[in-house]
Amino acid sequence: xxxxxxxxxxxxxxxxxxxxxxxxxxxxxxxxxxxxxxxxxxxxxxxxxxxxxxxxxxxxxxxxxxxxxxxxxxxxxxxxxxxxxxxxxxxxxxxxxxxxxxxxxxxxxxxxxxxxxxxxxxxxxxxxxxxxxxxxxxxxxxxxxxxxxxxxxxxxxxxxxxxxxxxxxxxxxxxxxxxxxxxxxxxxxxxxxxxxxxxxxxxxxxxxxxxxxxxxxxxxxxxxxxxxxxxxxxxxxxxxxxxxxxxxxxxxxxxxxxxxxxxxxxxxxxxxxxxxxxxxxxxxxxxxxxxxxxxxxxxxxxxxxxxxxxxxxxxxxxxxxxxxxxxxxxxxxxxxxxxxxxxxxxxxxxxxxxxxxxxxxxxxxxxxxxxxxxxxxxxxxxxxxxxxxxxxxxxxxxxxxxxxxxxxxxxxxxxx
Amino acid sequence: xxxxxxxxxxxxxxxxxxxxxxxxxxxxxxxxxxxxxxxxxxxxxxxxxxxxxxxxxxxxxxxxxxxxxxxxxxxxxxxxxxxxxxxxxxxxxxxxxxxxxxxxxxxxxxxxxxxxxxxxxxxxxxxxxxxxxxxxxxxxxxxxxxxxxxxxxxxxxxxxxxxxxxxxxxxxxxxxxxxxxxxxxxxxxxxxxxxxxxxxxxxxxxxxxxxxxxxxxxxxxxxxxxxxxxxxxxxxxxxxxxxxxxxxxxxxxxxxxxxxxxxxxxxxxxxxxxxxxxxxxxxxxxxxxxxxxxxxxxxxxxxxxxxxxxxxxxxxxxxxxxxxxxxxxxxxxxxxxxxxxxxxxxxxxxxxxxxxxxxxxxxxxxxxxxxxxxxxxxxxxxxxxxxxxxx
Numbered sequence: 001x002x003x004x005x006x007x008x009x010x011x012x013x014x015x016x017x018x019x020x021x022x023x024x025x026x027x028x029x030x031x032x033x034x035x036x037x038x039x040x041x042x043x044x045x046x047x048x049x050x051x052x053x054x055x056x057x058x059x060x061x062x063x064x065x066x067x068x069x070x071x072x073x074x075x076x077x078x079x080x081x082x083x084x085x086x087x088x089x090x091x092x093x094x095x096x097x098x099x100x101x102x103x104x105x106x107x108x109x110x111x112x113x114x115x116x117x118x119x120x121x122x123x124x125x126x127x128x129x130x131x132x133x134x135x136x137x138x139x140x141x142x143x144x145x146x147x148x149x150x151x152x153x154x155x156x157x158x159x160x161x162x163x164x165x166x167x168x169x170x171x172x173x174x175x176x177x178x179x180x181x182x183x184x185x186x187x188x189x190x191x192x193x194x195x196x197x198x199x200x201x202x203x204x205x206x207x208x209x210x211x212x213x214x215x216x217x218x219x220x221x222x223x224x225x226x227x228x229x230x231x232x233x234x235x236x237x238x239x240x241x242x243x244x245x246x247x248x249x250x251x252x253x254x255x256x257x258x259x260x261x262x263x264x265x266x267x268x269x270x271x272x273x274x275x276x277x278x279x280x281x282x283x284x285x286x287x288x289x290x291x292x293x294x295x296x297x298x299x300x301x302x303x304x305x306x307x308x309x310x311x312x313x314x315x316x317x318x319x320x321x322x323x324x325x326x327x328x329x330x331x332x333x334x335x336x337x338x339x340x341x342x343x344x345x346x347x348x349x350x351x352x353x354x355x356x357x358x359x360x361x362x363x364x365x366x367x368x369x370x371x372x373x374x375x376x377x378x379x380x381x382x383x384x385x386x387x388x389x390x391x392x393x394x395x396x397x398x399x400x401x402x403x404x405x406x407x408x409x410x411x412x413x414x415x416x
Numbered sequence: 417x418x419x420x421x422x423x424x425x426x427x428x429x430x431x432x433x434x435x436x437x438x439x440x441x442x443x444x445x446x447x448x449x450x451x452x453x454x455x456x457x458x459x460x461x462x463x464x465x466x467x468x469x470x471x472x473x474x475x476x477x478x479x480x481x482x483x484x485x486x487x488x489x490x491x492x493x494x495x496x497x498x499x500x501x502x503x504x505x506x507x508x509x510x511x512x513x514x515x516x517x518x519x520x521x522x523x524x525x526x527x528x529x530x531x532x533x534x535x536x537x538x539x540x541x542x543x544x545x546x547x548x549x550x551x552x553x554x555x556x557x558x559x560x561x562x563x564x565x566x567x568x569x570x571x572x573x574x575x576x577x578x579x580x581x582x583x584x585x586x587x588x589x590x591x592x593x594x595x596x597x598x599x600x601x602x603x604x605x606x607x608x609x610x611x612x613x614x615x616x617x618x619x620x621x622x623x624x625x626x627x628x629x630x631x632x633x634x635x636x637x638x639x640x641x642x643x644x645x646x647x648x649x650x651x652x653x654x655x656x657x658x659x660x661x662x663x664x665x666x667x668x669x670x671x672x673x674x675x676x677x678x679x680x681x682x683x684x685x686x687x688x689x690x691x692x693x694x695x696x697x698x699x700x701x702x703x704x705x706x707x708x709x710x711x712x713x714x715x716x717x718x719x720x721x722x723x724x725x726x727x728x729x730x731x732x733x734x735x736x737x738x739x740x741x742x743x744x745x746x747x748x749x750x751x752x753x754x755x756x757x758x759x760x761x762x763x764x765x766x767x768x769x770x771x772x773x774x775x776x777x778x779x780x781x782x783x784x785x786x787x788x789x790x791x792x793x794x795x796x797x798x799x800x801x802x803x804x805x806x807x
Contacts, residue, residue, distance in 0.1 A: 023560070024557045026546060026553035027553060027554050028553060056555070057550075057551040057793055058555075082570075082574065082671050083570040085566050085570055085573065085622055085623075086621070086622045087621040088619045088620055088622065089565070089618075089619075090560045090561070090566075091541075091563045092560065095560035101560040103559050103560060103561065103566060103570075105570050105670075105671060107670055113670060114555070115555055115556050115561070115567075115570075115794065116559070117560075124573060135558060139558040141559070
């Protein structure tokens with residue numbers, strides 16, 4: 001049984017903050033295919049398209065038939081632990097700091113044998129379910145957990161290294177004026193986080209204001225992301241304590257390039273989304289990266305709530321889509337920059353929500369709470385790319401199958 | 417696998433001579449090339465030949481990069497008609513002798529210098545581990561295993577559970593080797609080891625504890641392969657290569673409980689014309705005591721699963737009834753990288769030529785040496801063995 005995680009006491013300001021280290025990261029280009037699965041929370045390995053043999057460790061030719069057609073294939077997660085060892089004296093500094101570390105050999109019911117990180121409740125002979133996680137370095141990492149959920153199971157020390165569980169972490173939700181921001185703040189508080197919610201121009205009333213201020217785990221802070229000084233002011237106040245930052249900037253204005261007489265609507269969206277991202281990253285990113293190994297509840301993740309239109313430009317949201325695409329590119333830069341600290345950059349791609357600015361679009365549309373639930377799950381399970389709702393998943397599939405066709409289809413007026 | 421694959425022939429007329437050990441150091445500021453030079457100088461002195469008279473050269477080294485044997489040929493001024501680089505870790509020594517013997521037998525070379533050498537700077541081991549194999553990079557290193565300890569721990573747990581082996585049983589092997597090492601002035605471990613110390617040592621990767629592990633070090637081993645006439649003409653003590661085997665990626669147990677020896681062991685003895693009981697001294701590859709025990713079974717000294725009983729029933733020291741790893745083995749001498757696979761080979765050669773000095777088993781004439789290596793993912797892929805006979 002997992003020992004429940006204790007709420008950390010106040011940090012002793014005289015104690016040195018542990019410098020983040022990463023697990024070794026030498027995975028081959030071929031092995032990166034597993035990272036693609038891990039990023040989306042899928043359990044998938046290479047399987048030979050010709051003879052069906054499963055290839056692990058990742059290969060460039062099938063052991064059975066030498067085919068080079070070894071696509072990533074979703075597989076059943078069940079298996080049994082053949083052997084385990086508790087490593088007391090690992091070689092690499094990252095593991096030395098975290099020793100002892102439990103690993104095992106797991107034989108999947110579908111055949112292959114994997115070296116895997118083990119949940120502390122696992123040992124030789126146990127039935128387990130396997131998942132592909134992303135470790136702090138971004139390596140795809142096999143992780144074996146008991147088949148059945150048990151109380152406090154997610155408090156497991158090694159599991160928490162593979163995830164960014166909000167429990168007992170301090171989260172900044174950057175925009176609490178929107179329904180999405182509010183839903184996310186509430187769900188994170190429910191998941192055990194202390195939540196700080198950014199509100200621009202707090203003297204202006206907004207819908208949901210009373211519910212936001214009611215909870216004792218929620219605290220409202222003044223924050224306008226498009227105003228660099230506002231972001232810096234807040235960072236000066238709380239920047240050293242933010243463990244998870246959730247960028248919920250939500251400012252959508254329909255309109256393509258030729259629909260508008262001047263650039264002001266585009267500029268506003270650039271300022272809020274793109275420049276807001278830049279301000280937040282520059283003010284908060286460095287401190288978070290430095291606190292990536294600051295105890296069991298140290299800095300862990302940066303989450304962006306994007307529109308799925310970041311993936312492909314959609315009419316009549318031409319300008320908004322472009323701004324989102326720019327933010328997506330920023331997030332990829334940030335992901336690389338945050339890696340040395342072991343900070344995960346998680347992108348949620350949401351379909352249109354059921355709100356005023358998507359008024360003209362047909363169903364299906366997302367409830368804000370669906371985004372909030374997906375976000376909490378991504379943190380708890382360590383996903384990196386999350387496609388929320390039918391529209392987002394549809395766009396992703398179409399881009400995978402036929403990018404040109406998807407571009408043309410989305411360029412048509414979505415509301416027509 | 418059946419014994420006596422048609423067509424495999426013995427090594428008539430091929431001998432091994434001039435075992436050279438460049439004394440090991442825990443850490444060295446010198447590069448691998450320095451150690452190789454020392455080994456070649458030792459071979460040259462021992463044979464009474466210039467190193468320029470060697471016309472074959474075979475090298476195994478993890479730390480000589482970016483060079484391989486050919487770079488060393490120019491570095492050391494050797495003009496060769498046969499050259500090989502063997503990257504088989506602990507199986508390199510056996511493989512080198514096998515390749516060199518065929519070259520000499522076929523007339524492609526007259527005198528082949530076989531060298532296993534590595535340096536050990538302060539961070540060498542970690543870097544060697546990091547660049548060992550792609551499967552290790554893709555599916556082991558990022559799991560905290562760092563080196564072979566965790567991988568062997570996974571094997572050891574399964575083996576011990578399956579066959580009822582206790583840590584005491586494995587400890588007997590380590591303790592006996594330390595007894596032997598106390599007679600070897602070149603062994604890095606020079607303090608006695610008791611079974612109690614073995615049992616109470618700190619865990620490294622359970623069930624592997626401190627005295628189950630070898631200490632990485634710098635060092636070099638070398639020997640010469642030549643025709644018997646050549647050895648006689650030079651007046652060198654020599655050993656005949658009676659038979660040898662190697663086998664790679666042969667075991668498909670879920671967790672490795674056997675080495676590749678099992679595929680060819682009958683043939684090893686058949687070609688040599690002897691049985692396991694005829695051997696006077698045995699040198700198994702000892703990266704971990706559990707691998708020695710596995711070899712007692714796979715090399716035919718007892719049946720599978722009886723390794724622990726075998727160890728309990730025999731005295732493995734130099735003076736015992738089953739003299740084993742008489743130099744102290746890697747467990748007590750240190751593991752000199754590519755030299756590790758030559759340690760047992762050279763000790764076997766010394767034993768059967770009566771030149772082992774303080775570790776000599778009186779009257780030893782027949783010896784077996786084995787090699788094992790290349791844990792690229794979850795099992796040791798390469799294994800080999802030779803049987804040497806003294807004159």
